[in-house]
Amino acid sequence: MQSKECGEKRLYFNSDYLAGCHERILQSLIETNLIKAPGYGTDEFTLAAKKKILNACELEEGDVYFLVGGTQTNDTVISTFLRSYEGVISADTGHIATHEAGIIEVHGHKVLTIPHKEGKIYPAQIREYMVHFHADGNNAHMVQPRLVYLSQPTEFGTLYSLQELKDIREICNAYSLSLYVDGARLAYALACPENDVRLPDLAKLCDAFYIGGTKCGALFGEAVVIPEKRNFPFFPTTIKQHGALLAKGKALGVQFDALFTDNLYLQIGKHAIELADKIRSALRKKGIPLAVSSPTNQIFILLKKDEAERIGKAVELTHWDDPDDEHSILRICTSWSTEEEDVEKLLAIL
Amino acid sequence: MQSKECGEKRLYFNSDYLAGCHERILQSLIETNLIKAPGYGTDEFTLAAKKKILNACELEEGDVYFLVGGTQTNDTVISTFLRSYEGVISADTGHIATHEAGIIEVHGHKVLTIPHKEGKIYPAQIREYMVHFHADGNNAHMVQPRLVYLSQPTEFGTLYSLQELKDIREICNAYSLSLYVDGARLAYALACPENDVRLPDLAKLCDAFYIGGTKCGALFGEAVVIPEKRNFPFFPTTIKQHGALLAKGKALGVQFDALFTDNLYLQIGKHAIELADKIRSALRKKGIPLAVSSPTNQIFILLKKDEAERIGKAVELTHWDDPDDEHSILRICTSWSTEEEDVEKLLAIL
Amino acid sequence: MQSKECGEKRLYFNSDYLAGCHERILQSLIETNLIKAPGYGTDEFTLAAKKKILNACELEEGDVYFLVGGTQTNDTVISTFLRSYEGVISADTGHIATHEAGIIEVHGHKVLTIPHKEGKIYPAQIREYMVHFHADGNNAHMVQPRLVYLSQPTEFGTLYSLQELKDIREICNAYSLSLYVDGARLAYALACPENDVRLPDLAKLCDAFYIGGTKCGALFGEAVVIPEKRNFPFFPTTIKQHGALLAKGKALGVQFDALFTDNLYLQIGKHAIELADKIRSALRKKGIPLAVSSPTNQIFILLKKDEAERIGKAVELTHWDDPDDEHSILRICTSWSTEEEDVEKLLAIL
Amino acid sequence: MQSKECGEKRLYFNSDYLAGCHERILQSLIETNLIKAPGYGTDEFTLAAKKKILNACELEEGDVYFLVGGTQTNDTVISTFLRSYEGVISADTGHIATHEAGIIEVHGHKVLTIPHKEGKIYPAQIREYMVHFHADGNNAHMVQPRLVYLSQPTEFGTLYSLQELKDIREICNAYSLSLYVDGARLAYALACPENDVRLPDLAKLCDAFYIGGTKCGALFGEAVVIPEKRNFPFFPTTIKQHGALLAKGKALGVQFDALFTDNLYLQIGKHAIELADKIRSALRKKGIPLAVSSPTNQIFILLKKDEAERIGKAVELTHWDDPDDEHSILRICTSWSTEEEDVEKLLAIL
Known part of the structure; x- marks a missing residue:
């Protein structure tokens, strides 16, 4: 399987369940496997x-x-x-x-x-x-x-x-x-x-x-x-x-x-929210309007269709809806597995 | 969690899905996790x-x-x-x-x-x-x-x-x-x-x-x-x-x-069948009757009730049925995770 | 529709819901219709x-x-x-x-x-x-x-x-x-x-x-x-x-x-049972065996297949089951609508 | 049962399935009953x-x-x-x-x-x-x-x-x-x-x-x-x-x-539509607004609530909806069983 490289090529912000599991969970599964x-x-x-x-x-x-x-x-x-x-x-x-x-x-x-x-x-x-x-x-x-x-x-x-x-x-x-x-x-x-x-x-x-x-x-x-x-x-x-x-x-x-050991569940949430807030803050500066006032890990951006298309080629986002003939709403998701580095890349593209 | 020790204390032959997954599967899950x-x-x-x-x-x-x-x-x-x-x-x-x-x-x-x-x-x-x-x-x-x-x-x-x-x-x-x-x-x-x-x-x-x-x-x-x-x-x-x-x-x-890589699926089956055959062969020698003519990884033994009770205390088997008031049928399962050493212990008990 | 004549031609003992409703019920439906x-x-x-x-x-x-x-x-x-x-x-x-x-x-x-x-x-x-x-x-x-x-x-x-x-x-x-x-x-x-x-x-x-x-x-x-x-x-x-x-x-x-006025429900039952008893009594005399010991309005008779076929041509009965290759069980039903005259005809055929 | 008198006391325009069946259908049921x-x-x-x-x-x-x-x-x-x-x-x-x-x-x-x-x-x-x-x-x-x-x-x-x-x-x-x-x-x-x-x-x-x-x-x-x-x-x-x-x-x-004999189905419809048209025509003259532009046997009238209440006491209509706090919509139904005389009474009340 050559897919690892392939999978790493692109930026993925299209959902919050793309990767496997958090390393501490994986560790527990390994330890208890037999x-x-x-x-x-x-x-x-x-x-x-x-x-x-x-x-x-x-x-x-x-x-x-x-x-x-x-x-x-x-x-x-x-x-x-x-x-x-x-x-x-x-x-x-x-x-x-x-x-x-x-x-x-x-x-x-x-x-x-x-x-x-x-x-x-x-x-x-x-x-x-x-x-x-x-x-x-x-x-x-x-x-x-x-x-x-x-x-x-x-x-x-x-x-x-x-x-x-x-x-x-x-x-x-x-x-x-x-x-x-x-x-x-x-x-x-x-x-x-x-x-x-x-x-x-x-x-x-x-x-x-x-x-x-x-x-x-x-x-x-x-x-x-x-x-x-x-x-x-x-x-x-x-x-x-x-x-x-x-x-x-x-x-x-x-x-x-x-x-539910050592607050992992909350830490996972915190990581995603901090990165989402970072994205929201950058979007505000760039003047990209948000379609929904979501404070959590999902961010809905309103874009002209051609702009949405351009971004869709560079990064995996979810196409959410077309509110009219000229605009699209795209969804950005962060999660426990989102890396800061990828956020920088995303912001550079936006 | 102290359960690892606890889990290892007993002999388990009661089903074929007691442990996690085969090490090669676990390895694949680990490698692809992120x-x-x-x-x-x-x-x-x-x-x-x-x-x-x-x-x-x-x-x-x-x-x-x-x-x-x-x-x-x-x-x-x-x-x-x-x-x-x-x-x-x-x-x-x-x-x-x-x-x-x-x-x-x-x-x-x-x-x-x-x-x-x-x-x-x-x-x-x-x-x-x-x-x-x-x-x-x-x-x-x-x-x-x-x-x-x-x-x-x-x-x-x-x-x-x-x-x-x-x-x-x-x-x-x-x-x-x-x-x-x-x-x-x-x-x-x-x-x-x-x-x-x-x-x-x-x-x-x-x-x-x-x-x-x-x-x-x-x-x-x-x-x-x-x-x-x-x-x-x-x-x-x-x-x-x-x-x-x-x-x-x-x-x-x-x-x-x-x-389905390198015949793992068949190897898993083979391991279980070999150990099951070993058990069946030993049972035959001991004169313990089989209730069903199963050639696969499930073995059904017919025992007197007090004998079934004694064995049930020493090893985890499945109570299958009571064909009459004096007998019980117990099921022994082998699987990919059954260890040869445990089979020896089981046979010693039987 | 010429079906009335047609419908009256045959003897029907095949179920207890062949006709419409009891005349007193019909009368009530008529009176209250508008x-x-x-x-x-x-x-x-x-x-x-x-x-x-x-x-x-x-x-x-x-x-x-x-x-x-x-x-x-x-x-x-x-x-x-x-x-x-x-x-x-x-x-x-x-x-x-x-x-x-x-x-x-x-x-x-x-x-x-x-x-x-x-x-x-x-x-x-x-x-x-x-x-x-x-x-x-x-x-x-x-x-x-x-x-x-x-x-x-x-x-x-x-x-x-x-x-x-x-x-x-x-x-x-x-x-x-x-x-x-x-x-x-x-x-x-x-x-x-x-x-x-x-x-x-x-x-x-x-x-x-x-x-x-x-x-x-x-x-x-x-x-x-x-x-x-x-x-x-x-x-x-x-x-x-x-x-x-x-x-x-x-x-x-x-x-x-x-x-539930003037005991109609019981009268309906009584009429059917009396006629069923009459049939049972005649069957006993004729030596036709009953397949089930039913005391109610359903009567199950055991016949040789050719005999069952002959009767099936003369009167509508329900073919219930074939207990073996040579016999059939036929069901006779009486009901509120069964007429004494038809019972006589049925008995003549049997 | 004294209900016949009771049933006749009031005017019923609340649905199209209040009475039994058309007399020609009743006649067929009677003739074929046995x-x-x-x-x-x-x-x-x-x-x-x-x-x-x-x-x-x-x-x-x-x-x-x-x-x-x-x-x-x-x-x-x-x-x-x-x-x-x-x-x-x-x-x-x-x-x-x-x-x-x-x-x-x-x-x-x-x-x-x-x-x-x-x-x-x-x-x-x-x-x-x-x-x-x-x-x-x-x-x-x-x-x-x-x-x-x-x-x-x-x-x-x-x-x-x-x-x-x-x-x-x-x-x-x-x-x-x-x-x-x-x-x-x-x-x-x-x-x-x-x-x-x-x-x-x-x-x-x-x-x-x-x-x-x-x-x-x-x-x-x-x-x-x-x-x-x-x-x-x-x-x-x-x-x-x-x-x-x-x-x-x-x-x-x-x-x-x-x-479906002698066009009964169409006649039944025609009777109801003619009476509904008569009611619609009268409503128009009286200036009572219709809430829906229905041309069939259902008529929806828009009334002030107190007026709706007054009428509801005199005749059985269906309360359909309250479009606002001051108005109600009532439904009038005609059917095959609606009598011309009752339509006159209804119009007198409206």
Whole structure:
């Protein structure tokens, strides 16, 4: 394989899951590789990782489960919350509403969308949705809203504030809705100076949330945090039924054990945010407008089409959208694996 | 973590997926770790691995997809073959019929079971099933059989012969059935002296089959081989929809590239079979009866209950079944990671 | 249409739902035809019918819902009991396991079959199934049994005794199983001298059961009796979601109001049983063996193949099965619409 | 039951399925009631009705199936068109997107909504949707659009013109989409002077459509017209699997036979449209504004809230929506069962 050289030739800022895993995680996988352990998450590495995460969340009770990827995690958790006649409220740009190939529907549930603002849905919108639903005399013929899905950070890199989450929780309580937060990129929220939502806040306000590994330094893996065990009976069976139970569960335990040792998870986030801030600062100086006010590791730049094309030849970015016939929005991602040197090269190109 | 010591204390023969991955796979993962690659299986490692597998199967056309685990692979492939009114024929002991938590049903399909004989269903049984189905005047109100699911080796370690597979293929042709083989432990069939079914035979006789990685030396991963591409339109979307699309697909490509370099896959099988044969030979000498005539890496021993209990305290085996009130069947598994020294210890205990 | 004459030419004993509806039901439909009523079962005819059925079941609380057909009723009720990881225990000859085209699976659930004896499963079998399930160390990877499905009478016309139902209820209590009885032909059980299970017994012992209309004198319709309302939250939404909510619900209410006025439901059953007994008595005299010891409106006769063929030309019967190469089992059904004169003709042919 | 008087007390204009069935249909049901016929749509009444409908559609080949209700019909047909990774395009006000309790999702499919204009989606919108979908580099992770769902008339009583349907068909051809039309109220379109889409046009332009019975004079029943049989293999099994196969199929055949004898279906539509036009004309004179430009049997009037409340006490109308805090939109429906005398009373109240 000559691909190593080939892979190093270009600049990659198109996503936050391009490389393998953080060196400390790799080191743990190497060290534990030959240890024989029982399967399906019953090994002691998994138990140790669970404890560390519960501690980080300031949960004395509660449970943690490790799954392989984000789509299967969203699906498995959401299916657990909902009966067949119930649906999940989401921003129309929510990952479950767009890029999970209909996995929520394939398991029988409707995604009830609310128009987003930079990827977020606001408490007032959710309240209005519920008021309108209950005012509809025909709502027995409609899917019953029973869960709110948020992502933190959102697919646009924006953040919910603690006050917003508290307000949404209050609405959930008023309307018997559960609250679930997709933290695929949670490290990049937690490490962000603008963020005031910590893990214990999520544990207190959510009925479930997940701490993303795949996009935050792990080779793969997502940690579902469940503050109240009794809401998830037979959850291992559900995980199995959704094809999301890794045989060699140890490989998940080892990775999350490393991520929650010596603050690695936060360090990973911090690295990405610092480089993203550096890029944002340079963009501001260059007068390149940002299409979204994201404070996290995703940066959305608005460019004329020819300029976008030129840059696309020199560096791998994500083509996000064409807001009109003359402009394109490109997405720049930093991650734990972004090197300072590459940032300099990127800025030189921009 | 003190678990390393702890993990090494005991003898483990209870399954073939207790350890991490083969050292050559680990080495490949380490070497490629920091290479940035596009996601979801579009990287060049994956392309290279696909080519090697197509070569090994003597397929010029055809396609290969890598998924994470066996349950999700069975589900994703079977869902692709079937319309909602169609079902899959399986031995009543088939993995899909028993230990996949109903994932086939959750995706809408009925598993149509035929009584097994040591894990196998025979051509005559399948033919009889189809004859009976077509004779039933009420079969428009029944699930239509459309696919035959076999496992090679079976869940009991037994093997289909080439002639049996050819006969089943013929019946499939006669009744418009597709044929799919679950090769979760395929390495242990391919390396078995009794086996006469090679990869090119499977590629010729099946509409799809998978080459198991998780139980055969990989950290995780299964390779679905599709001789005719046109039968699997939009398969990446289907994989995504079943939560089975790994974001960092490179990690799958790298592992299968290693498995299909320098015959590693066969070597892994060979190692396990040699040690299994050694155990079988010793059992014969000791007069411990085998409950199943498995020639592969799974050995099923019939013991009196108190004897089974005594052994269970000294070594980790799988309790398989209690054929009557006085006996138990225990399963011994060897694998790529079984050490000769441990086999000696096991035999000493037995 | 000249079909009336045509339809009258032959003798029909092949099923119990060949004709339209009982004259008293037809009369009610005619009388109420032009009355405008709100839809979906909120009309007063439906309310009146519900009350009459609750009275007949000696239920003070509880609820009754009317659906159109048996397959959709089984599916809708069973889906309400089960979470996706849960399955329903049924005889392998249960209607849901065979002739409902996989509707239970299409809604995500596995039918866990137990071998029948003349259509029945016995308390000891269910207990053994549960004991075995709980002894299986791998049962977290299996569909969890959560409901027992019985039919009364069974698909073979046999009956559960009150004691058997009580024993099954006790097992259900011990293993947290719910109990659901499919009463598609319930009128023919209730009217049977051998039967000791009355409607109030079913209401006391079951978590749900349905009183069949389609096969017992209605044009269509099944009445689901729910002793405990709280087990069926949002049931109208579930009914709608299963395509089982009749827009003109009044048409169901009117029919069941008639069926439960002046004991019509029992009279319908009685008429069919009396004629079936007459046939059975004649068969005994003629020495034609019965293949099943059914005391209800279904009679299964064992004939030599040529004899079966001869009879099949003279009268419409159901070809049930071929127990061996030389014999056939034919099914004779009586119903509310069977005429004494036709029975005489049938007996003359036999 | 004293409900007859009770039912006659009030004026009902709240829906078009309040009464039973048209007298000629009732007469047919009465006359054929005691005729014994094979079940599940294999009787000769059903065959005769199929032929009449194929004639009315000018289809020489093709097939027709009769189902009980609209929701189950939409679900069964749409499920037949779609593989699990495929979705159906619909107006966001389409019945399948709103008031069918998520039955499309429960069968695994996403409803891909486009914003409506008075209940319609326009060819340009569909084209733009498809252009945008194909331009999205990430669309392999999205549900693949494969079917367009329209209703004629729409849920707002508006109509697609023949030219619009032709344009949509052309777009469908360009993007490999199928076209399905929900004709729950088709009689009221066909009888409408503004309408230029006839049954043979639908048969020519659609891959399937249904002719509504429930809302157009039948007691229940919808006729699915399939111009190309080969697109619907095993359709009876699919119907059964969706709980939509009526045991006494004769009752459907008899009704549609009557509807398509001596132009009854058109007469039913004509009666409702004439009365609706009379109401519209009176509203215009009274200066009561219409909220939607519907030319069919549904009329949407915009009223001040107190006025809406006053009228709601005197006559049963459907509360449709509150466009602002001071106004309400009420829906008036006429149907085959609307009496001229009641229209006079309604106009007096308005």
